[in-house]
Amino acid sequence: MSSGTATAGRKGMAFGELAPGVVARAKDGDEEAFHLIFNRYGRPILSFINHLVQDRDLAEDLAQETFVRAHRNLKALREEARFSTWLFGIARNVVYEASRQARRDEKHIPLDTPESQRLESKDLLPEGMMRDRELNEAISRALATLDDDKRTVFSLKIFHEKSYEEISEITGYSIGKLKTDLHRARAEMRRRIAPYLAERA
Amino acid sequence: MNCERMQPELEELFYGELDARRALELRAHLSGCEECRGFEAALAREMEVYSRYPEVEPSAAMWDAIRERIHTEESTPSPEYRSRWSFSLLAGWLLQPAVLRQAAGALALIVLSVSATIYFTSRRDGGNLRTGVQPSPVADPASTPAPDPVQVPAPDAAGTSALLAAGRPAPVRPAKAKQLTDDEMIRVQVGRAEREYAGAIRLLDRAIAERKQQLDAGVIAQYESSLALIDDSIAKSRRAMRQDPGDPAARQFLLAAYARKVELMQEIALR
Numbered sequence: 001m002s003s004g005t006a007t008a009g010r011k012g013m014a015f016g017e018l019a020p021g022v023v024a025r026a027k028d029g030d031e032e033a034f035h036l037i038f039n040r041y042g043r044p045i046l047s048f049i050n051h052l053v054q055d056r057d058l059a060e061d062l063a064q065e066t067f068v069r070a071h072r073n074l075k076a077l078r079e080e081a082r083f084s085t086w087l088f089g090i091a092r093n094v095v096y097e098a099s100r101q102a103r104r105d106e107k108h109i110p111l112d113t114p115e116s117q118r119l120e121s122k123d124l125l126p127e128g129m130m131r132d133r134e135l136n137e138a139i140s141r142a143l144a145t146l147d148d149d150k151r152t153v154f155s156l157k158i159f160h161e162k163s164y165e166e167i168s169e170i171t172g173y174s175i176g177k178l179k180t181d182l183h184r185a186r187a188e189m190r191r192r193i194a195p196y197l198a199e200r201a
Numbered sequence: 202m203n204c205e206r207m208q209p210e211l212e213e214l215f216y217g218e219l220d221a222r223r224a225l226e227l228r229a230h231l232s233g234c235e236e237c238r239g240f241e242a243a244l245a246r247e248m249e250v251y252s253r254y255p256e257v258e259p260s261a262a263m264w265d266a267i268r269e270r271i272h273t274e275e276s277t278p279s280p281e282y283r284s285r286w287s288f289s290l291l292a293g294w295l296l297q298p299a300v301l302r303q304a305a306g307a308l309a310l311i312v313l314s315v316s317a318t319i320y321f322t323s324r325r326d327g328g329n330l331r332t333g334v335q336p337s338p339v340a341d342p343a344s345t346p347a348p349d350p351v352q353v354p355a356p357d358a359a360g361t362s363a364l365l366a367a368g369r370p371a372p373v374r375p376a377k378a379k380q381l382t383d384d385e386m387i388r389v390q391v392g393r394a395e396r397e398y399a400g401a402i403r404l405l406d407r408a409i410a411e412r413k414q415q416l417d418a419g420v421i422a423q424y425e426s427s428l429a430l431i432d433d434s435i436a437k438s439r440r441a442m443r444q445d446p447g448d449p450a451a452r453q454f455l456l457a458a459y460a461r462k463v464e465l466m467q468e469i470a471l472r
Contacts (some may be wrong), residue, residue, distance in 0.1 A: 068271060
């Protein structure tokens with residue numbers, strides 16, 4: 001069984017951990033410490049938001065709002081060890097608020113793959129890279145078809161490797177609900193990317 | 202075991218979320234089940250694909266934008282916070298014992314000075330004021346109960362003495378006070394009243410400055426326009442008094458303009 005492979009990787013390899021005391025320094029108003037926090041979490045938070053809204057520019061605006069709110073509320077954070085969960089929770093709330101606001105304003109938050117993320121010059125790419133990009137586009141499109149709850153838990157579990165407990169804390173969902181959502185999301189994603197997987201195999 | 206129904210648990214096993222006892226049972230099953238091993242292999246391929254799905258890199262400007270917003274927030278409290286802050290600051294400031302004492306003192310002095318001035322003015326003008334202008338109850342010595350001399354504030358002793366003088370035998374004044382002519386006395390009283398009004402205006406001005414952000418822009422505009430008119434009246438009355446220091450109308454206008462200014466400012470400060 002390769003369960004170790006799944007939990008090892010992306011999170012641990014892609015990002016270093018914050019040095020102890022950085023969050024405490026940021027809480028005391030140290031801007032450099034908050035910059036370190038941004039360097040550590042800017043990418044995962046922006047990616048998480050982008051998974052949810054599927055719009056690069058909007059994702060950046062909402063990620064900005066997430067960090068500003070985090071800075072504003074940093075003093076309320078009790079357990080530094082739970083900083084990542086706390087920050088993802090803020091990001092999720094920011095996205096949901098924006099989504100509600102957009103519905104009220106009757107704006108359309110695009111869920112289809114935006115033009116900016118589509119391939120513009122496939123012919124110039126090596127074959128392997130082209131297939132990767134096609135696959136990534138297929139993943140983006142498949143993500144966009146999931147409903148909000150499934151997309152959230154799928155992103156947190158698959159791309160950000162959060163535990164059930166952490167996902168529950170971030171989203172407020174019960175473990176039972178998120179397990180069901182996650183299983184259904186995996187199945188839907190699997191079905192949508194299966195042709196690309198078969199091609200790769 | 203029904204292999205299809207085991208898929209959610211196999212996923213949990215793959216992602217390390219299954220409890221140890223159940224994980225052992227599933228591993229035992231996997232060793233003898235080709236279908237489940239196939240599912241496990243498919244999960245591994247999926248995971249490999251997902252792990253290559255690119256993350257989004259923040260733009261170079263993102264941190265600068267966040268930092269700018271943080272700095273802006275730090276220097277400008279949120280509207281809700283600012284509103285509460287201004288209100289509590291104003292309330293706190295107004296309730297400070299020193300401010301209350303100053304305000305009460307200033308108002309008492311104004312009343313006494315204005316009363317004294319009007320009394321002197323009316324006496325000098327042979328009662329013209331009483332007939333020409335509606336008398337203030339405070340200013341009219343006949344209708345004002347005589348205050349207890351013990352309670353008279355020392356700084357305004359001259360004005361109060363003037364008030365006390367009405368309707369009773371003239372008190373024995375210190376020799377120095379007797380040397381002042383009525384005109385001089387009036388000028389002293391007007392000057393004192395002006396200073397006292399100016400003190401009250403300063404206090405009110407501070408209170409209004411704190412409160413301005415809470416007030417409607419239309420109210421502020423109207424207030425400022427009225428204030429400009431009153432200030433203009435004050436300036437004109439002063440000019441008239443400089444030209445003719447004994448002009449009772451100029452004195453009256455000046456003090457009335459000050460009274461109106463204080464009244465207007467109080468109205469805005471307490472709005």
